[in-house]
Amino acid sequence: MNLIGCKAALMKWYLPLEKLWVIIDEFFPLSAKVDFLLFFYGYKPCVRTRLISDLNIKKLEDWCHTFQIQYFLDKEDFIYFSFNEVLLSLAVKLDNSVEKHEQAFGELLGYPHCCCKKIAEVGEHEIDAYEQKLLAQGFDGLFQLISPEKYIDGVAFISHVPCSTSCKNSLDLAEQVVEKLTLGKHFPELQQWRTALERIGFIPLKMRRSLCRSI
């Protein structure tokens, strides 16, 4: 685990999720919940999201200070976050670059290499159409964990459009997130993901054991 991942992993032990979600609910779209879940679990070096209401800068700065996060707000209401200032600057620079940057930018957002490569092939402007194509194909069995369908509702397990409906790297990432969610089972703020897991019919082993004990 790199330094950023390590810092993120340490933070989750004292992470007051209710404080985390408050600002996300107020200023950002629901999809930002998935982004920040992955960010705090150490799977995303940077987050890019959009403001959906007038920002209270003081509140944002206090929030960033609490979690030791750096942020950058650009003119288009896009806002970027990272624990690392250098990565934050790089993300902003790449995202605003007129050069082709899907691969490098996707990797800064924590997407698997294969999925970044696919986005680069498809082109950033065609990504929504590609997502619809994958959704039309459907995600079977465990691969339902990598469906981007519920991302905009804030209950996906990955924050990117996978390269295919059977991307193993995306599934590995989603399963690691599921594993961490089960560790945080006492947090009511994580309930939306647990409900999504139940909808898929996926119950992790640890959760099954705890359910058996509580009956």
Ligand SMILES: [Zn+2]
């Ligand atoms: Zn992939």
